[in-house]
Amino acid sequence: MTSPRFTELPDIAGRMLGGAVVDANDEFFAEKENLLNPEPAVYHPHTFGHKGQIYDGWETRRRREPGHDWAVIRLGAPGVIRGVDVDTAFFKGNYPEHCSVEAASVPGYPSPEELRGEGVAWVEIVGRSALQGDTANLFPVNSEQRFTHVRLNIFPDGGVARLRVHGDVVADPRWFTGVPLDLAAMENGGAVTDCSNGFFGTPANLLLPGNARVMGEGWETARRRGDGNEWVGVRLAEEGVISQVEIDTTHFKGNAPGWFRLTGGTDPDRLEDWVELIGRTRLQPDTRHRFPVVADTPVKHVRVDAYPDGGFGRLRVYGELTAAGRERAGLAFFDRLPAGHAAAVLASATGVSAEAAEVVASKRPLADAAGLHAVLDSAGVDSAAAEAVSTLILGA
Numbered sequence: 001m002t003s004p005r006f007t008e009l010p011d012i013a014g015r016m017l018g019g020a021v022v023d024a025n026d027e028f029f030a031e032k033e034n035l036l037n038p039e040p041a042v043y044h045p046h047t048f049g050h051k052g053q054i055y056d057g058w059e060t061r062r063r064r065e066p067g068h069d070w071a072v073i074r075l076g077a078p079g080v081i082r083g084v085d086v087d088t089a090f091f092k093g094n095y096p097e098h099c100s101v102e103a104a105s106v107p108g109y110p111s112p113e114e115l116r117g118e119g120v121a122w123v124e125i126v127g128r129s130a131l132q133g134d135t136a137n138l139f140p141v142n143s144e145q146r147f148t149h150v151r152l153n154i155f156p157d158g159g160v161a162r163l164r165v166h167g168d169v170v171a172d173p174r175w176f177t178g179v180p181l182d183l184a185a186m187e188n189g190g191a192v193t194d195c196s197n198g199f200f201g202t203p204a205n206l207l208l209p210g211n212a213r214v215m216g217e218g219w220e221t222a223r224r225r226g227d228g229n230e231w232v233g234v235r236l237a238e239e240g241v242i243s244q245v246e247i248d249t250t251h252f253k254g255n256a257p258g259w260f261r262l263t264g265g266t267d268p269d270r271l272e273d274w275v276e277l278i279g280r281t282r283l284q285p286d287t288r289h290r291f292p293v294v295a296d297t298p299v300k301h302v303r304v305d306a307y308p309d310g311g312f313g314r315l316r317v318y319g320e321l322t323a324a325g326r327e328r329a330g331l332a333f334f335d336r337l338p339a340g341h342a343a344a345v346l347a348s349a350t351g352v353s354a355e356a357a358e359v360v361a362s363k364r365p366l367a368d369a370a371g372l373h374a375v376l377d378s379a380g381v382d383s384a385a386a387e388a389v390s391t392l393i394l395g396a
Helices: 032-036 204-207 323-335 341-349 354-362 368-377 383-394
Strands: 019-023 067-085 098-104 123-130 137-141 147-154 162-169 190-193 230-248 257-267 275-282 288-292 299-307 314-319
Touching: 019 032, 019 230, 032 067, 067 098, 067 123, 123 137, 123 299, 204 230, 204 257, 204 314, 230 257, 230 275, 230 323, 275 299, 314 323, 323 383, 341 354, 341 383, 354 368, 368 383
Parallel strands: none
Antiparallel strands: 019 067, 067 137, 067 147, 067 162, 098 123, 098 147, 190 230, 230 288, 230 299, 230 314, 257 275, 257 299
């Protein structure tokens, strides 16, 4: 069976992106943290601990009373969820019969106890569905809301090896102010759009936080035997002006590219309008390289050409959003918040009344700055509060 296309999107619950299993009602046989291990599950038969066969996953005890088991995951990067993979690898006689998945948008840094509270609005994104054992069970999700947490429910009990939550990162651009901004970072909304070859390593690894620990945590191509070169395309968090680029070939000792080139533009379908940001430049193996960019051309997409082939661990593209880019990022963030969260953001940070905040939240999506100001006027928001809302959402 062909996998749904959502599996090609980043795992926004991934441990390498900062995801964590923060709570579970039971983990008697196997720890909840295993759900997010980046490696595929493994199994060693006849390997017993004090509680039985050791499994690489999350496994609860046999339930003897009504109810079901659950685990709560904090997404590594909040975003729009496009699909979920509930992988029961090696769980053959002890997998759950059914599962469901809920999601929530919770501001700040809630504790496990707060996430259990009645004030959290959990939304079902995958209805109760049958599971198969020893299988990657794939469930598409149809929602445009931005979520911060998911809750995996299993019925009635059993084990799940891995949980992958694939989607599009929607960053909160309020955190972009006053700090060096990596426009390509996955946690900021950057994404790989295409590449020429990813035989040994997926190109999405280039945009992960932190440094690659081993060569396998980067992007690496097959050996090129003909003419030409390999390349990777990246959509930035939004339109910006780049000031510095980092190409990190750490761990790539006999297989780093000999040279690279960086180009960029605003429209991926009009490459003739793109500009060269860094000309063909030599790279060293096992080295963290930094290069200044002197062009002040706004770009939303970049392409790294690697000559002739090879791989590297991380790509950083530092710069600043343009005013138009910041406006679009702010509107995208605000439009995708669940209604209650959007109203709470306005009421808590801008002085807008709770009633007016609910009106503004109900008028989304907002097409542009003019649309936001029109909604604020219709909600009776005074000029001082309207300016605060504009600064909060649009950055100006």
